[in-house]
Amino acid sequence: MAMANNKRKCFTCHKENNTYTCEGCLKRFCSRHIPEHQQKLNDELSHIIIDYDQLKQKINEQNRQNHSLINQIDQWEMESIEKIQQKAQSYREIVIKFSETSINDIEIRFNDLNKQIQQLKKENDFNEINLNYLKSQLMKLTQELNSPLKISIKEDSESFINEISIIPSKISKFSKWKQNAITVAGGNGQGHELNQLDHPFRIFIDKKKNIFIADGFNHRIVEWRHNAKEGQIIAGKEEGEIVVGGNGKGNQSNQLNNPSGLSFDNKGNLFVVDRLNHQVGKFEIIL
Structure with missing residues (x-):
């Protein structure tokens, strides 16, 4: 921050005093309130760091999920290969057995033909008819041996x-909206008045369309009721109503420290993410 001694009105207390200009927001603060402004900046940086860490955790979880899917594919691959190998081995055994049977049959007939040849040679009593018969049998055996097996593969x-x-999961296609927003809460500058907000973080809209806001740097949860006007849902009150907190920053049971989220259960109890107190507070509904 650039500092210059000038008696000007402090943005926070509105008193004339020596003030110092913040180069970021260009607002002037007195020596009492400039540390508070710096603390707000530090708190906001803490929020950014926490959001960054949460996003990093989600990225790591997504990587682990992807790794799990890859493992499933690898497992499917191994099981499929094992099934194919088992089937292939079974088919090999069938082909080998059929081939051995065919060869054995040819060998039996070949040995029988050899006996006939030896018998004719021994007796030395043969003619053209005998020789032609031997030739034809030998040719048949040769053809059968050279012919492919009488077996085929059917897919x-x-x-x-x-x-x-x-x-892949389908990505939702969102509707298109008008390009000009309507302010439904706040809109009266940064501040702690009931018609102002200071770094709001999260909202919750109930069935009656009332808006509950985690008003971070004001350390409170405010409710803005709604009312219909020209068909638009707007904040019906000029000011918000403090629901919980609003007693300054702190760790007491009636205080909050930079609340960043909120939700309700089915009984109407309010749960608040009390970020810089590192806790979630439950505020029971008063019946």
Whole structure:
């Protein structure tokens, strides 16, 4: 921050005093309130760091989820390969057994033909008819031996492997909105008055369309009731109503320290993310 001694009105206390200009927001603060302004900046940086850490955690979780999907694909691959190998080995055994049977049959007939040749040679009593017969038998055996096995492979159209598919989640297509927003809460500058907000973080809208706001740097939860006007949902009150907190920054049971989120259960109890107190507070509904 650039500092210059000038008696000007302090943005926080509105008193004439020596003030110092913040180069970021260009507002002037007295020596009493400039540390508070710096603390707000430090608190906001803390929020950014926490949001960054949460996003980093989500990225790591997403990477772990992707790793889990890859493991599933690897497991499917190994199981499929194992099934194929088992089937292939079974088919090999069938082909080998059929081939051995065919060869054995040829060998039996070949040995029988050899006996006939030896018998004719021993007796030395043969003619052209005998020789032609031997030639024809020898030719048949040669053709059968050179011919492919009388067996073939038929491909089945039905797979015995469980196929998998990768199905990306559908990304919702959001509607288009008008480009000019309507202010429904705050809009009266940064401040702690009931018609102002200071770094609001989260909102919750109930069934009656009342707006509950985690008013971070004001350390409170405020409610802005709604009312219909020209068909637009707007904040019906000029000011918000403090629901919880509003007793300054602190760690007492009636205080908050930079609340950043809120929710209700089905009984109407209010739960507040009390960020810089590192806790979630439950504020029970008064019946």
